[in-house]
Amino acid sequence: MRGLDPSVDTSGEESGAECPYCGSTDTEREHPKGPSLCRSMHYCNACEQPFEKFE
């Protein structure tokens, strides 16, 4: 089994990431990786906007 490089772990799956637009933490992580390895993809339920989290 190949293990994951710890440097590519992303957060915000359990605890909601803070939405950069409205500040809500009622958010969901849609994907652990975004357009680059240091960004994960999220969705804010409060303002219904997708956003990314910088890891």
Place this chain on the structure above:
Amino acid sequence: MSFDTDFDPSLEPDGDCTDVAEIDPLEEPSACAYTDYTAGGSVADEVPATGEGAEGVEADIWDALYEVEDPEMPVSVVDLGLIYGVEATERVDEGHHAEVVMTLTYTGCPARDMLTDEIEAAVSGVDGVESVDLRLVWSPEWSVEMVTENGKDDLREFGLSV
């Protein structure tokens, strides 16, 4: 090429191992001698550095660095916390030699050459700077905490949670 993927770094060395310090170099070297790496070095007192309080040519170098943005996000490399130190030394009749110590967000960063080229170009364009030496360091390791408050505002405005 193959790697030992079952290797667990948290495992204690087995009893046959000898502490490197106890090995007499005149005797046979032990097969499980290892190098003990400790954090340290002379990077900077406080990282990341922001150029606060810099004067003269060094202040101009910081201004130039603030102009360099990360290729993926509209935030300067200084606010992103990549710059660990800047030093300008005056050389007789040769202007200043600038030394920039910096890191990248992770070792495999694909923007490595792009960023280092851009930073070298920006610093060598500063009035009075004749030569630039850019040093990449990996300790202390970069993390999101290195982003300045300014940088966090820039990232949020860009739609990134930090």
